[in-house]
Amino acid sequence: MTIRRHAVLTIAAALCGAMAVAVPASAQTVKIGLINTYSGPMASNGDQIEKAINLFMKLGQCKLPPGVNLEIIKRDDTGINPETAKRLAQELIVRDKVQMITGVVWTPNALSIAPLVTEAKVPFIIMNAGTAMITERSPYIARTSFTLWQSSYPMGTWAAKRFKTAYVAVADFGPGHDAQEAFTRAFTAAGGKVIGTVRMPPPTSDFAPFLQRVKDAKPDTLFVFVPAGKSATAFMKGFGDLGLGQAGIKLIGPGDIVTDEELPNMGDVPSGVMTMFHYSAAGDRPANKSFVAAYQKEYGPNAWPNFISVGAWDGMQAICDVVRAQGGKVDADKTMLLLRGWKNPNSPRGPIEIDPRTRDIVQNEYVRETKRVGGIMKNVELETFPMVKDPWKEFTQK
Amino acid sequence: MDAFLASLFSIAFHGLAYGMILYAISVGLSVTMGLMGFVNLAHGVFAMAGGYLMYTVMDRLGLPWLPALVVACVIVALGSMVLERLLYARLYKAGELEQVLFTIGLIFVAVALARLAYGTLPLAAPLPDYMKGQTEVFGRSFPTYRVVVIAVSAVLTAVLWFGVERTRWGAMVRAAVDNRAMAQAVGINTGVLFTLTFALGSGLAAFGGALGADLIAITPTYPFEQLVYFLVVVAIGGLGTLRGPFLGALFIGIGDTACKYWVPEFGAFFIFVATMAILLWRPQGLLGRAQ
Numbered sequence: 133m134t135i136r137r138h139a140v141l142t143i144a145a146a147l148c149g150a151m152a153v154a155v156p157a158s159a160q161t162v163k164i165g166l167i168n169t170y171s172g173p174m175a176s177n178g179d180q181i182e183k184a185i186n187l188f189m190k191l192g193q194c195k196l197p198p199g200v201n202l203e204i205i206k207r208d209d210t211g212i213n214p215e216t217a218k219r220l221a222q223e224l225i226v227r228d229k230v231q232m233i234t235g236v237v238w239t240p241n242a243l244s245i246a247p248l249v250t251e252a253k254v255p256f257i258i259m260n261a262g263t264a265m266i267t268e269r270s271p272y273i274a275r276t277s278f279t280l281w282q283s284s285y286p287m288g289t290w291a292a293k294r295f296k297t298a299y300v301a302v303a304d305f306g307p308g309h310d311a312q313e314a315f316t317r318a319f320t321a322a323g324g325k326v327i328g329t330v331r332m333p334p335p336t337s338d339f340a341p342f343l344q345r346v347k348d349a350k351p352d353t354l355f356v357f358v359p360a361g362k363s364a365t366a367f368m369k370g371f372g373d374l375g376l377g378q379a380g381i382k383l384i385g386p387g388d389i390v391t392d393e394e395l396p397n398m399g400d401v402p403s404g405v406m407t408m409f410h411y412s413a414a415g416d417r418p419a420n421k422s423f424v425a426a427y428q429k430e431y432g433p434n435a436w437p438n439f440i441s442v443g444a445w446d447g448m449q450a451i452c453d454v455v456r457a458q459g460g461k462v463d464a465d466k467t468m469l470l471l472r473g474w475k476n477p478n479s480p481r482g483p484i485e486i487d488p489r490t491r492d493i494v495q496n497e498y499v500r501e502t503k504r505v506g507g508i509m510k511n512v513e514l515e516t517f518p519m520v521k522d523p524w525k526e527f528t529q530k
Numbered sequence: 531m532d533a534f535l536a537s538l539f540s541i542a543f544h545g546l547a548y549g550m551i552l553y554a555i556s557v558g559l560s561v562t563m564g565l566m567g568f569v570n571l572a573h574g575v576f577a578m579a580g581g582y583l584m585y586t587v588m589d590r591l592g593l594p595w596l597p598a599l600v601v602a603c604v605i606v607a608l609g610s611m612v613l614e615r616l617l618y619a620r621l622y623k624a625g626e627l628e629q630v631l632f633t634i635g636l637i638f639v640a641v642a643l644a645r646l647a648y649g650t651l652p653l654a655a656p657l658p659d660y661m662k663g664q665t666e667v668f669g670r671s672f673p674t675y676r677v678v679v680i681a682v683s684a685v686l687t688a689v690l691w692f693g694v695e696r697t698r699w700g701a702m703v704r705a706a707v708d709n710r711a712m713a714q715a716v717g718i719n720t721g722v723l724f725t726l727t728f729a730l731g732s733g734l735a736a737f738g739g740a741l742g743a744d745l746i747a748i749t750p751t752y753p754f755e756q757l758v759y760f761l762v763v764v765a766i767g768g769l770g771t772l773r774g775p776f777l778g779a780l781f782i783g784i785g786d787t788a789c790k791y792w793v794p795e796f797g798a799f800f801i802f803v804a805t806m807a808i809l810l811w812r813p814q815g816l817l818g819r820a821q
Contacts, residue, residue, distance in 0.1 A: 171650050172650050173650060173651060173652055173747075173749050173751075175649075175650050175651065176651060304794075304795075330794050331794060331795060332790075332794060333794075333797055337652060337745075337746065337747035338548075338744075338745050338746070338747075340544050340673065340676070340745075341541075341544050341786075341787045341790035341791050342790055342791075342794065344540045344541075344544060344791065345537070345540070345790075345791050347540075348533065348536050348537055348540055362651055362652060366652075366747070369744070372662070373662070373663075373664075373673035373674075373675060373676075374664070374672075374673055375663070375664040375671055375673075378664070378671075
C-alpha cells in the first residue's frame, strides 16, 4: 500500500516536472519578498495588507507580459520588531534571492531593513510605515503609503483656525514623534498654544491615566496619534469612558484614530471627531467605490478596507507596473528610475504619484468628519488639500 | 494648588482601580507561596483563563455580564483543582528549580493553547450599557466601569479578610502557613486544605482577569507579560499574608498611574527602582516575617 502510494506520488511529481518544462523558455519568475505582521497583538494591520494583495492578484490587476510571473514570498515580523524584520529581510535577499522587498507595517522595522537593501541593491517598496525620514535612509526605498507629516501638518493649520489651546498625545515611536512635531509646528505657527504633550508607549491597552491628565488640563482640542487597528479602538474606548467629549474637548488627529475597519467596533464615541487623512473607505470617487465593493464581495459585507489596504493595493500596482515595463527582467537601478515619478491618476484615494526627487508619495489630504450615514459610522470627506508633498522634506531640504 | 489636588485625586482613583485588580489576581499567588512553599509562576494563566472564559460564556451562551463573571470564576476554580491534584501536588516536595521549570512550561502550554483557541488579538467581554459612561465621585466624573471595579473588589477583599481572620477554615490556613508539620499533627488535613485554598486563589485570579479585562488586555501572552507585576506585588508585600499583597498592589497601581500621569516618558522606571529599594531595605517584604 505504502509502496503503491509512493509510486503514484512519483508519477505525479514527474508529471508536474514535465509541465513545468512545458512553459515557454522565456518564463521569468520575479520574486517579491513580503514582510508583514501576521501574528501578535497588532496583526489586524498586517491583515489589511494581506487582504489587499490577495484581492489585487485574484482580480487579475497585475498585468504582466506572457511568461512573466510574480512569486510573493511572505514572512511574519510579528509586530514592532526591528531585529526580526532585519533577519527576515536578510534571509529573503540572501537565501530566496528576492528582487524586491515590500510590505512593512512598522517604522522601526522599515528602518532596520533600510541598510540591507542599500547594500544588496534591492528595491524596497514600503506599503505602510509612515515616518517621514525612512525614505532618506536608502536610495532603494520608495513609498506608496503616506507620511504622518502629510496629515498632521495641515491638521495643525486647520485646527489653529478653530481652537486656541491643544493637548498632544501620541504613541511613543517614530510616527508618533512625527505627528507630534508636525502638528505642534503648524498649530503654534498659526497662533495656537500647545498646553501639554504626552508620549504613550505602544502597545498601550489602558489609556485612562494619560487621558485623565488631558481631561484635568482642559484643552480646547486633543490631537492624537495611535497606530490604527485595535490600539485605535482601545484609545477611543478610553476617550468615551472618561467622558472627554462631554467635557468639551474636541478630538482631532490623523485618520489612524478612526481607521475605517475598526469604526464598527467603536460605537458612537467617534461621532464628530475631525481628522485629516489621505484615504476614507467612504470616499465617493468611482475608483474607491469599485475597490470597496470588490473588497466586500471577497471578504464579506462587514469587512472595510482602510488606508493600509490602499497603501498595499497601490504598492502592488507600482510593483506590477515596473516589472511589466522591464519585461520581467528586473534591474534594481532601472526599477528605482521607473518608480521615481510613477503615477496612478485613479487610485481609490484619488490621484497619486511618487515624487521623483524624494521617492515619497504625493497625494490629496482630506478633512473628514466621522458621523453616521445611513446607520453606519463613516469618515465623510469635507474638504480637499490637493497633491500634498511630505512637508518634512520640504522643510529640511530647501 | 487646586489643579494639583485634582491630579492627586485622579491618580488615586485610577491607581486604586488598577491596584484592586492586581490584588485580586496576586493574593492567590501569595497564599500558595506562603502556604505550600510552591512557586507557581503560572498563576497568571488562571487570570487569563478567567478573561477568555468570560468572553466565551457571554459570546456562546449569551449569559449577562455578572453571571458570566461568576461562571468563569467557578469553572477556573474547579479546573485548577484538577490541575492541582494531577500536576502540582506531585511537585510540592520538589526543589524550587523543578517547580519554576514546571510552571514556566505550563505557561508555554497555556500561551500556545490560548493562541490556538482565541488568536492573538486582545479580547474582552463586552461591558453592559450601565457600566459605560461616567459616575460622579465627590463632585468629579469618573468612568463607571472603574467605579464598579473598585467597589466589587473592595467587597470581595473584605469577605476574604473576614474569611481568613474569623472562620475555622481561615484559622486552619493560618495554622498551616505558620507550621505545616504542627498543623498536620493536630489533625488538620493539609492536603484537602491546600487543594481548596489553591482553587480559591485561582478563582480569585480568574475574577481579577475577567473583571479587569478592560484594564489589562487579555492576550495569549498575558501570563508572561503580567508575571513580573504579580511577582512584584507578592515580593513587596511579603509571602503568605493577605495584607502584604494589598499594600504591594496599591503601590504598583498608584505608582504606575502616577508615572503615566506625570512622567510618561520614564514608563515603569520608578516603580522598579522603588521595588528594588524596598527589597534592599526589607528583603522579606513589607509585611513578611524574617526567615
